[in-house]
Amino acid sequence: MAIYLSRKEHFNAAHKLYNPNWSEQKNVEMFGPCANANWHGHNFELIVTVKGEPDPDTGFVVDLKKLSTLIRSKVISKLDHKNLNLDVDFMSGKMASTELLAMEIWKILAPEIPLLSSYARLYKITLYETPRNFVEYLGE
Amino acid sequence: MAIYLSRKEHFNAAHKLYNPNWSEQKNVEMFGPCANANWHGHNFELIVTVKGEPDPDTGFVVDLKKLSTLIRSKVISKLDHKNLNLDVDFMSGKMASTELLAMEIWKILAPEIPLLSSYARLYKITLYETPRNFVEYLGE
Amino acid sequence: MAIYLSRKEHFNAAHKLYNPNWSEQKNVEMFGPCANANWHGHNFELIVTVKGEPDPDTGFVVDLKKLSTLIRSKVISKLDHKNLNLDVDFMSGKMASTELLAMEIWKILAPEIPLLSSYARLYKITLYETPRNFVEYLGE
Amino acid sequence: MAIYLSRKEHFNAAHKLYNPNWSEQKNVEMFGPCANANWHGHNFELIVTVKGEPDPDTGFVVDLKKLSTLIRSKVISKLDHKNLNLDVDFMSGKMASTELLAMEIWKILAPEIPLLSSYARLYKITLYETPRNFVEYLGE
Amino acid sequence: MAIYLSRKEHFNAAHKLYNPNWSEQKNVEMFGPCANANWHGHNFELIVTVKGEPDPDTGFVVDLKKLSTLIRSKVISKLDHKNLNLDVDFMSGKMASTELLAMEIWKILAPEIPLLSSYARLYKITLYETPRNFVEYLGE
Amino acid sequence: MAIYLSRKEHFNAAHKLYNPNWSEQKNVEMFGPCANANWHGHNFELIVTVKGEPDPDTGFVVDLKKLSTLIRSKVISKLDHKNLNLDVDFMSGKMASTELLAMEIWKILAPEIPLLSSYARLYKITLYETPRNFVEYLGE
Numbered sequence: 001m002a003i004y005l006s007r008k009e010h011f012n013a014a015h016k017l018y019n020p021n022w023s024e025q026k027n028v029e030m031f032g033p034c035a036n037a038n039w040h041g042h043n044f045e046l047i048v049t050v051k052g053e054p055d056p057d058t059g060f061v062v063d064l065k066k067l068s069t070l071i072r073s074k075v076i077s078k079l080d081h082k083n084l085n086l087d088v089d090f091m092s093g094k095m096a097s098t099e100l101l102a103m104e105i106w107k108i109l110a111p112e113i114p115l116l117s118s119y120a121r122l123y124k125i126t127l128y129e130t131p132r133n134f135v136e137y138l139g140e
Numbered sequence: 141m142a143i144y145l146s147r148k149e150h151f152n153a154a155h156k157l158y159n160p161n162w163s164e165q166k167n168v169e170m171f172g173p174c175a176n177a178n179w180h181g182h183n184f185e186l187i188v189t190v191k192g193e194p195d196p197d198t199g200f201v202v203d204l205k206k207l208s209t210l211i212r213s214k215v216i217s218k219l220d221h222k223n224l225n226l227d228v229d230f231m232s233g234k235m236a237s238t239e240l241l242a243m244e245i246w247k248i249l250a251p252e253i254p255l256l257s258s259y260a261r262l263y264k265i266t267l268y269e270t271p272r273n274f275v276e277y278l279g280e
Numbered sequence: 281m282a283i284y285l286s287r288k289e290h291f292n293a294a295h296k297l298y299n300p301n302w303s304e305q306k307n308v309e310m311f312g313p314c315a316n317a318n319w320h321g322h323n324f325e326l327i328v329t330v331k332g333e334p335d336p337d338t339g340f341v342v343d344l345k346k347l348s349t350l351i352r353s354k355v356i357s358k359l360d361h362k363n364l365n366l367d368v369d370f371m372s373g374k375m376a377s378t379e380l381l382a383m384e385i386w387k388i389l390a391p392e393i394p395l396l397s398s399y400a401r402l403y404k405i406t407l408y409e410t411p412r413n414f415v416e417y418l419g420e
Numbered sequence: 421m422a423i424y425l426s427r428k429e430h431f432n433a434a435h436k437l438y439n440p441n442w443s444e445q446k447n448v449e450m451f452g453p454c455a456n457a458n459w460h461g462h463n464f465e466l467i468v469t470v471k472g473e474p475d476p477d478t479g480f481v482v483d484l485k486k487l488s489t490l491i492r493s494k495v496i497s498k499l500d501h502k503n504l505n506l507d508v509d510f511m512s513g514k515m516a517s518t519e520l521l522a523m524e525i526w527k528i529l530a531p532e533i534p535l536l537s538s539y540a541r542l543y544k545i546t547l548y549e550t551p552r553n554f555v556e557y558l559g560e
Numbered sequence: 561m562a563i564y565l566s567r568k569e570h571f572n573a574a575h576k577l578y579n580p581n582w583s584e585q586k587n588v589e590m591f592g593p594c595a596n597a598n599w600h601g602h603n604f605e606l607i608v609t610v611k612g613e614p615d616p617d618t619g620f621v622v623d624l625k626k627l628s629t630l631i632r633s634k635v636i637s638k639l640d641h642k643n644l645n646l647d648v649d650f651m652s653g654k655m656a657s658t659e660l661l662a663m664e665i666w667k668i669l670a671p672e673i674p675l676l677s678s679y680a681r682l683y684k685i686t687l688y689e690t691p692r693n694f695v696e697y698l699g700e
Numbered sequence: 701m702a703i704y705l706s707r708k709e710h711f712n713a714a715h716k717l718y719n720p721n722w723s724e725q726k727n728v729e730m731f732g733p734c735a736n737a738n739w740h741g742h743n744f745e746l747i748v749t750v751k752g753e754p755d756p757d758t759g760f761v762v763d764l765k766k767l768s769t770l771i772r773s774k775v776i777s778k779l780d781h782k783n784l785n786l787d788v789d790f791m792s793g794k795m796a797s798t799e800l801l802a803m804e805i806w807k808i809l810a811p812e813i814p815l816l817s818s819y820a821r822l823y824k825i826t827l828y829e830t831p832r833n834f835v836e837y838l839g840e
Contacts, residue, residue, distance in 0.1 A: 003239050005275050008272040008273075010830075014738065017479070039783050041740055054239040060239065061275075081734060082740060086738045096479070099481055132427060137424070143519050178362070179294040197442075197515075198451075201555075226318045270290075283837045339794070383614075412569075432690065460642060501594060501596050503596070503598035507596070694705075700701045
């Protein structure tokens with residue numbers, strides 16, 4: 001028996017898409033205005049989905065307040081009002097794309113969810129860069 | 141061949157999270173303000189997803205008006221402007237969590253969908269308690 | 281010179297519409313399912329709009345973090361996860377309608393806004409009971 | 421390793437639900453106001469989801485600008501400000517239901533996505549007819 | 561003392577922008593794809609705002625159920641699943657623009673609101689043609 | 701006779717709140733994480749409202765396509781994928797607050813609207829920095 005529980009959080013961050021191994025010209029060709037040297041930014045929406053069995057005593061897969069606290073302390077605090085290329089340790093040396101950011105958030109949260117409840121596993125990371133562009137990652 | 145068709149409905153209800161087998165103190169420790177003795181409430185959003193093959197004569201998996209009528213008569217009428225702990229027969233004796241409510245809604249609708257169309261089965265119940273907290277249930 | 285700055289906050293509460301001076305029957309006739317004895321509830325969205333001149337040193341009419349802290353400490357803390365009829369001192373003896381709640385929120389916040397900034401005045405309270413029902417109050 | 425990338429586009433179109441093999445009366449019985457002879461219409465929202473591996477040089481599954489350009493040139497340009505029953509070649513002879521439209525959009529885009537990136541495949545077409553009615557198609 | 565109460569309703573309709581006094585060529589020049597001979601359509605969102613004083617016995621400016629019933633019977637029933645150019649008596653001989661439609665809706669509802677409550681007057685009609693295009697009308 | 705027509709556009713930009721006349725310490729005290737040296741960013745939503753009389757030949761206050769083109773060429777092109785502090789000529793020497801940005805957008809668009817139609821004037825600039833924080837400016 002499994003049910004999926006999701007919590008949405010948000011953060012505001014700056015980034016640019018820029019490959020340091022490429023010439024300025026190639027970066028502009030590939031990334032267009034997203035390569036703007038002086039950065040741009042987004043209101044990101046992050047949805048964390050956990051899968052598990054409800055605890056009969058609480059009716060919860062996990063306690064949503066604990067889940068929210070976990071996401072804020074391990075992820076949001078490192079991303080909110082930050083520069084994804086310069087300020088975020090786990091993005092160092094990586095392209096600041098929504099795809100790679102979602103995969104790094106997975107790596108941080110996957111080992112933490114079972115500590116909230118032995119009934120629960122991380123199931124999916126959904127990350128909206130804009131209301132029209134988003135990625136989903138379910139682990140390898 | 142399968143396609144998924146979803147219909148969103150809504151209801152407004154009161155509830156509290158309170159385990160009668162626990163002391164008042166333990167309830168407050170576990171559920172915080174959600175255990176408020178005098179209740180609180182939400183605008184719930186319910187999405188019912190059915191899976192099937194389109195009927196070539198109509199182009200429909202199921203007739204959306206019939207699906208909406210079914211959801212309203214079997215589910216919404218029992219939940220809207222109600223107290224989930226006190227007024228809802230199928231939640232009696234259960235914790236009034238979003239997880240358990242979604243699972244009970246599944247039990248009500250799963251046998252009804254094939255009566256709408258022999259091409260269709262219930263695929264998923266999605267239930268938003270707030271725009272930031274939601275659950276999904278696909279059956280056991 | 282004036283500009284309007286708005287901050288949206290939310291709270292979840294239970295209520296019923298019930299006039300204790302009327303018979304049970306008249307209450308049901310007037311309020312229908314909203315008079316359900318066991319309550320129902322909503323995810324309320326509250327928008328507080330202040331009017332003022334931007335401070336040239338900050339570019340702000342008021343500091344949004346201070347505005348948010350004020351709204352949460354004076355209003356949200358008294359309404360969130362509460363019963364509007366039973367738990368809220370400033371609604372005591374009043375009908376728990378969205379109209380009257382918005383007017384009481386105005387009374388609480390109007391004297392506080394000029395303390396945040398001498399440039400600012402409370403301009404409007406907007407209160408959504410559901411995404412389809414809302415009120416606006418601009419003072420008498 | 422796979423990640424899912426989605427792009428949302430929109431189009432405004434007229435249609436009616438009408439089976440020419442049926443009598444006027446049977447059409448009205450089956451489709452009600454959706455069979456109105458003079459048409460009605462919707463703001464459709466289309467979400468195209470591709471599945472793939474991020475390119476390490478760009479961090480992208482596919483370039484979202486190329487994906488958006490593809491969707492607009494192959495799909496939106498044929499549907500926006502059009503009549504789904506009369507103006508759209510690939511809907512000719514088919515019921516103008518959301519289900520069948522989503523399946524035709526799949527057929528158009530599925531062979532095109534691998535041309536954007538050898539890492540990517542079309543994964544899902546999601547089509548909202550209204551905010552409360554939508555379909556999802558993942559291929560046969 | 562005044563407070564503003566709003567109710568949102570919706571309807572789906574087809575239309576085209578076409579001036580019969582102009583040549584086909586001039587219509588295309590002026591209205592582009594909006595002049596498509598075979599129509600296009602939208603999910604319109606209509607917000608009706610009334611202004612008044614809350615009745616102390618109910619806490620209401622007007623009863624929202626009565627307001628909703630009024631809007632549906634006098635306006636939505638004439639527009640939903642209809643063609644604005646062909647099917648709607650009060651738009652006959654007028655351009656089917658959002659501006660003119662909002663003004664006609666005002667004319668219908670303005671005399672009806674005081675019949676709901678002697679405390680209330682129609683204050684504003686807001687009409688969304690798409691989430692990005694909308695008009696507001698407050699009377700002449 | 702007047703009606704209000706609004707068009708919503710969006711842009712993604714980086715900024716920081718930082719007063720160069722203040723010490724680093726005072727900037728952090730006043731602006732907190734918004735003063736982050738390496739910037740942060742937002743998906744801004746801009747709503748431009750014009751006031752006018754509908755042209756009887758078109759039913760339009762202004763042609764929405766011309767209004768959209770104007771906003772994009774004069775405003776969005778200067779802000780989208782840019783740094784508000786470094787890249788935007790009309791924000792040079794000003795605090796990059798939502799308030800001051802909205803007022804500068806007014807200055808750019810106010811003289812342009814009457815060129816679209818002699819019936820129309822700029823009425824309001826609404827600028828969302830996040831879905832919960834927004835400003836409105838109606839001119840001095």
